[in-house]
Amino acid sequence: MSYTAQQFAERAEAIAKAGRKLGALGLTPATSSNFSMRLDADHLAITISGRDKGALTADDIMVVDRAGKAVGTSARPSAETLLHTQIYARFPEANAVLHTHSRTQTVASRLYAREGVIRFEGYELQKAIAGHSTHESQLDLPVFPNTQHMPELVEKVDTWIDAGKPLYGYLIDGHGIYTWGRDMAETERHIEAFEFLLNCELDLRRLRQ
Amino acid sequence: MSYTAQQFAERAEAIAKAGRKLGALGLTPATSSNFSMRLDADHLAITISGRDKGALTADDIMVVDRAGKAVGTSARPSAETLLHTQIYARFPEANAVLHTHSRTQTVASRLYAREGVIRFEGYELQKAIAGHSTHESQLDLPVFPNTQHMPELVEKVDTWIDAGKPLYGYLIDGHGIYTWGRDMAETERHIEAFEFLLNCELDLRRLRQ
Amino acid sequence: MSYTAQQFAERAEAIAKAGRKLGALGLTPATSSNFSMRLDADHLAITISGRDKGALTADDIMVVDRAGKAVGTSARPSAETLLHTQIYARFPEANAVLHTHSRTQTVASRLYAREGVIRFEGYELQKAIAGHSTHESQLDLPVFPNTQHMPELVEKVDTWIDAGKPLYGYLIDGHGIYTWGRDMAETERHIEAFEFLLNCELDLRRLRQ
Amino acid sequence: MSYTAQQFAERAEAIAKAGRKLGALGLTPATSSNFSMRLDADHLAITISGRDKGALTADDIMVVDRAGKAVGTSARPSAETLLHTQIYARFPEANAVLHTHSRTQTVASRLYAREGVIRFEGYELQKAIAGHSTHESQLDLPVFPNTQHMPELVEKVDTWIDAGKPLYGYLIDGHGIYTWGRDMAETERHIEAFEFLLNCELDLRRLRQ
Numbered sequence: 001m002s003y004t005a006q007q008f009a010e011r012a013e014a015i016a017k018a019g020r021k022l023g024a025l026g027l028t029p030a031t032s033s034n035f036s037m038r039l040d041a042d043h044l045a046i047t048i049s050g051r052d053k054g055a056l057t058a059d060d061i062m063v064v065d066r067a068g069k070a071v072g073t074s075a076r077p078s079a080e081t082l083l084h085t086q087i088y089a090r091f092p093e094a095n096a097v098l099h100t101h102s103r104t105q106t107v108a109s110r111l112y113a114r115e116g117v118i119r120f121e122g123y124e125l126q127k128a129i130a131g132h133s134t135h136e137s138q139l140d141l142p143v144f145p146n147t148q149h150m151p152e153l154v155e156k157v158d159t160w161i162d163a164g165k166p167l168y169g170y171l172i173d174g175h176g177i178y179t180w181g182r183d184m185a186e187t188e189r190h191i192e193a194f195e196f197l198l199n200c201e202l203d204l205r206r207l208r209q
Numbered sequence: 210m211s212y213t214a215q216q217f218a219e220r221a222e223a224i225a226k227a228g229r230k231l232g233a234l235g236l237t238p239a240t241s242s243n244f245s246m247r248l249d250a251d252h253l254a255i256t257i258s259g260r261d262k263g264a265l266t267a268d269d270i271m272v273v274d275r276a277g278k279a280v281g282t283s284a285r286p287s288a289e290t291l292l293h294t295q296i297y298a299r300f301p302e303a304n305a306v307l308h309t310h311s312r313t314q315t316v317a318s319r320l321y322a323r324e325g326v327i328r329f330e331g332y333e334l335q336k337a338i339a340g341h342s343t344h345e346s347q348l349d350l351p352v353f354p355n356t357q358h359m360p361e362l363v364e365k366v367d368t369w370i371d372a373g374k375p376l377y378g379y380l381i382d383g384h385g386i387y388t389w390g391r392d393m394a395e396t397e398r399h400i401e402a403f404e405f406l407l408n409c410e411l412d413l414r415r416l417r418q
Numbered sequence: 419m420s421y422t423a424q425q426f427a428e429r430a431e432a433i434a435k436a437g438r439k440l441g442a443l444g445l446t447p448a449t450s451s452n453f454s455m456r457l458d459a460d461h462l463a464i465t466i467s468g469r470d471k472g473a474l475t476a477d478d479i480m481v482v483d484r485a486g487k488a489v490g491t492s493a494r495p496s497a498e499t500l501l502h503t504q505i506y507a508r509f510p511e512a513n514a515v516l517h518t519h520s521r522t523q524t525v526a527s528r529l530y531a532r533e534g535v536i537r538f539e540g541y542e543l544q545k546a547i548a549g550h551s552t553h554e555s556q557l558d559l560p561v562f563p564n565t566q567h568m569p570e571l572v573e574k575v576d577t578w579i580d581a582g583k584p585l586y587g588y589l590i591d592g593h594g595i596y597t598w599g600r601d602m603a604e605t606e607r608h609i610e611a612f613e614f615l616l617n618c619e620l621d622l623r624r625l626r627q
Numbered sequence: 628m629s630y631t632a633q634q635f636a637e638r639a640e641a642i643a644k645a646g647r648k649l650g651a652l653g654l655t656p657a658t659s660s661n662f663s664m665r666l667d668a669d670h671l672a673i674t675i676s677g678r679d680k681g682a683l684t685a686d687d688i689m690v691v692d693r694a695g696k697a698v699g700t701s702a703r704p705s706a707e708t709l710l711h712t713q714i715y716a717r718f719p720e721a722n723a724v725l726h727t728h729s730r731t732q733t734v735a736s737r738l739y740a741r742e743g744v745i746r747f748e749g750y751e752l753q754k755a756i757a758g759h760s761t762h763e764s765q766l767d768l769p770v771f772p773n774t775q776h777m778p779e780l781v782e783k784v785d786t787w788i789d790a791g792k793p794l795y796g797y798l799i800d801g802h803g804i805y806t807w808g809r810d811m812a813e814t815e816r817h818i819e820a821f822e823f824l825l826n827c828e829l830d831l832r833r834l835r836q
Contacts, residue, residue, distance in 0.1 A: 030337035030402040052394075101334060103405060107412040110331070122737070124773060124802035125728060128657035134775050135801055146333060148343050174344055175333035193657040196730060203734045205416055207832055239546035239611040310543060312614060316621045319540070355542060357552050383553055384542035414625055448755035448820040470812075519752060521823060525830045528749070564751060566761050592762055593751035623834055 003039040011037040011045045012061035014184045018098065019047065021188070023054025027100040027195065033176070034078035037184065038088050038095045042066050046084060048075045082150040083157070087180050090161055094180040096187040100195075101176035108198045109143050109171040111205075117142045118171070120197050128193035129168050130186060141194065143171040169194055212248040220246040220254045221270035223393045227307065228256065230397070232263025236309040236404065242385070243287035246393065247297050247304045251275050255293060257284045291359040292366070296389050299370055303389040305396040309404075310385035317407045318352050318380040320414075326351050327380070329406050337402035338377050339395060350403065352380040378403055421457040429455040429463045430479035432602045436516065437465065439606070441472025445518040445613065451594070452496035455602065456506050456513045460484050464502060466493045500568040501575070505598050508579055512598040514605040518613075519594035526616045527561050527589040529623075535560045536589070538615050546611035547586050548604060559612065561589040587612055630666040638664040638672045639688035641811045645725065646674065648815070650681025654727040654822065660803070661705035664811065665715050665722045669693050673711060675702045709777040710784070714807050717788055721807040723814040727822075728803035735825045736770050736798040738832075744769050745798070747824050755820035756795050757813060768821065770798040796821055 015035045022028055022035075033053050036046035043063055047053070051060040063071040066089065068081040078084075084097050112118045120139040126132045129139060142165075144156040153172065161167055169179030169190060177194055181187035224244045231237055231244075242262045245255035252272055256262070260269040272280040275298065277290040287293075293306050321327045329348040335341045338348060353365045362381065370376055378388030378399060386403055390396035433453045440446050440453075451471045454464035461481055465471070469478040481489040484507065486499040496502075502515050530536045538557040544550045547557060560583075562574045571590065579585055587597030587608060595612055599605035642662045649655055649662075660680050663673035670690055674680070678687040690698040693716065695708040705711075711724050739745045747766040753759045756766060771783045780799065788794055796806030796817060804821055808814035 029405045030334060030398045032334060032337065103408050103412065106332065106334070106405075106409050107416070110409075110413060111416055122773070122801045123733065124799070125657060125659060125733070128659065135773050136775075146331070146344055148345075172333070174331045189657045196656045196733075199730050200733050200737075202412070202416065203730065203829070204737060207734070207738055207829065209418060209836060238614045239543060239607045241543060241546065312617050312621065315541065315543070315614075315618050316625070319618075319622060320625055355540070355553055357554075381542070383540045411621070411625065418627060447823045448752060448816045450752060450755065521826050521830065524750065524752070524823075524827050525834070528827075528831060529834055564749070564762050566763075590751070592749045620830070620834065627836060 003043060008045055012058035015045060015061050016056040016058050018184055018188055019053045019056035022100055027102040028053035029101060032101040034080060034099050036084045036097045044084060044088060046077050046081060049078050080150060082154055083178060086154050086157060093182055095182055096184045097180045098187050098191045099176060099178045102195060104195060104198050105171060105177045106174060108202060109173045112143050113173040123197055125193050125196055128189050141169055141171060143173055146173045146175045212252060217254055221267035224254060224270050225265040225267050227393055227397055228262045228265035231309055236311040237262035238310060241310040243289060243308050245293045245306045253293060253297060255286050255290060258287050289359060291363055292387060295363050295366060302391055304391055305393045306389045307396050307400050308385060308387045311404060313404060313407045314380060314386045315383060317411060318382045321352050322382040332406055334402050334405055337398050350378055350380060352382055355382045355384045421461060426463055430476035433463060433479050434474040434476050436602055436606055437471045437474035440518055445520040446471035447519060450519040452498060452517050454502045454515045462502060462506060464495050464499060467496050500572055501596060504572050504575060511600055513600055514602045515598045516605050516609050517594060517596045520613060522613060522616050523589060523595045524592060526620060527591045530561050531591040541615055543611050543614055546607050559587055559589060561591055564591045564593045630670060635672055639685035642672060642688050643683040643685050645811055645815055646680045646683035649727055654729040655680035656728060659728040661707060661726050663711045663724045671711060671715060673704050673708060676705050707777060709781055710805060713781050713784060720809055722809055723811045724807045725814050725818045726803060726805045729822060731822060731825050732798060732804045733801060735829060736800045739770050740800040750824055752820050752823055755816050768796055768798060770800055773800045773802045
């Protein structure tokens, strides 16, 4: 292992702090959602399954390896750990992953499930997503079908990336969002921006009926 | 009596804490709502009628017997105590009951009163209800007509259970929700999940018009 | 004067506390709204004009007589003081008055201005309004046209009362609500209940389109 | 320079306090928004680019001159600094400027972008905008096209003012609002009032469909 106890403690604290903030914003209903940070090339720190995300502490965080197996603990990691390990494997610059279940994410994913993607255009806040410097860009957020069998989801995400399409986050139908960033601050900015953009799209859809 | 003063104090505190949390979330407007926990086979701890649920303390909790009669106090229990005692009688595994009056619960109950039931399908958050392990399950929440005469409501609930239909909670038209669980944490998870699912259904109804 | 300094201090504190609570709930945008309590047959304690209602203290409260004239201070009372004095004159049991400007009150008043009244039926929460013991009652909330000339509004209210119609509160078009009660707790319950009922009516109107 | 260190410190603190309040209200998502105060005829205090507005402190505030150039620091001012300096140049009575990005401002700006203006009539809260004493006035809020090139926006604003039309604030399409006032308290009242009025307009549009 190339990470220190101090590094784990710092990331566990950063995850817990982000979780409490997202919980207070109502993005993690009923013990749902999970969060992680990269520790080294082979390990990540991730939330233990079933904990109340609004009251998260460093004790709710554990270590898993790149295959998603628990390291040095008998605690059970989130059922969706493979989606986290995939992101760290496919995006070398990613160091934090946030997955939440907000009402807006859930409703938008169901409305756009058939089209399979939500396209944002003309919003100044698109600039909050790394690599975007103007509201004149196009920002696509894919919507993948939900499943309890994680390898199916992993394959959908791989297919999207392998097709060379940009990916900054994705929705799962009836479920929630995954997004990531270079550090926890950028990842929190991404989740806040996607939540905002989804809310605007739903409002405009209602108002333009 | 087979419960101790210590057990009553612990449950009164757990009820008060849950009540303050639900109050802060806006689920208990204008002194409405009531909450209880099982003490032993013959007694439950329940909120005294008319107290401000957002500022609830252990002093706002009293004991009633299985017939809903006050025990060791002249305080008046909630007018709906019989709905609580029925739940403990019909569901031996239930140890906590929460009844709230949110705007979403009220509006959804009026919209679905004629159909008599709301069916949830395809939501990952259905897994937050005990016994559900996939979004592919169906989760039915019945809507019973409102009445000021509790025995009528008790009968409606009995009829549903006696027909062998699963029951995890129910709405009363123009009024609110009842749900329960093995302990207070599970019951809070249930109320949070039902509130979330009802909000999503109303949003989708608005957006698909 | 038949009230003591102690009585004024107590009521000023009760008004300030209610104001801060209503401010935190978003019911008093942009320094709007005003609140009062009866001191004796000839005097009331009322908010000074233009203060930030979300940060209200006892120093923001002054005394006026039954004609709405400032007593013992050069501070300016709310422009709408005459609506407060009218309520105390017409409803001898009233000891507190709350007037707020929420978005829901504003929007509902504009939608129902032509009909001149909003009727609530079938809501359990109607029982939160004094004198109502069942959801089967009818609760009418009149909507009066807005004006900057208070005597016109006073006359509209008098006409309604003199016609023998029950009155527990009223809306002013594009403006907000007035409601009252025997004490501050009942008045707060009334404003919370009317806000809730108006929100439900708007939701149902949207969902039944 | 004709301002003192003490004056800068006071204004930096006033800006930080206003920013934290607006952040808590959800008006500044994902590090967006910027705020300023006039220091003297040639300088203003303004937020440093990219800081989290909900956790703003005096250390996040810097000085720029009337051309928008940083003074006494290597920090980078907001990309939109020229819109602030324009307001202080064109409105001698203005001493504070607030620019936020709320969901409501974003959605309203997109809906009314083609018409180029939102007109408010019949709202009591129009009186919260300086110079308005009755709900019978008309209050126009222009909507300008968004651009990443600030001089284009500066020109649109100049054209509006030079046409002799009253201006109390403006929206930028898909982006947010600018408003100003004699001091920070008046400016906060203006932003709160515009946010409220925009919310009411969107609600009425939905409800009158």
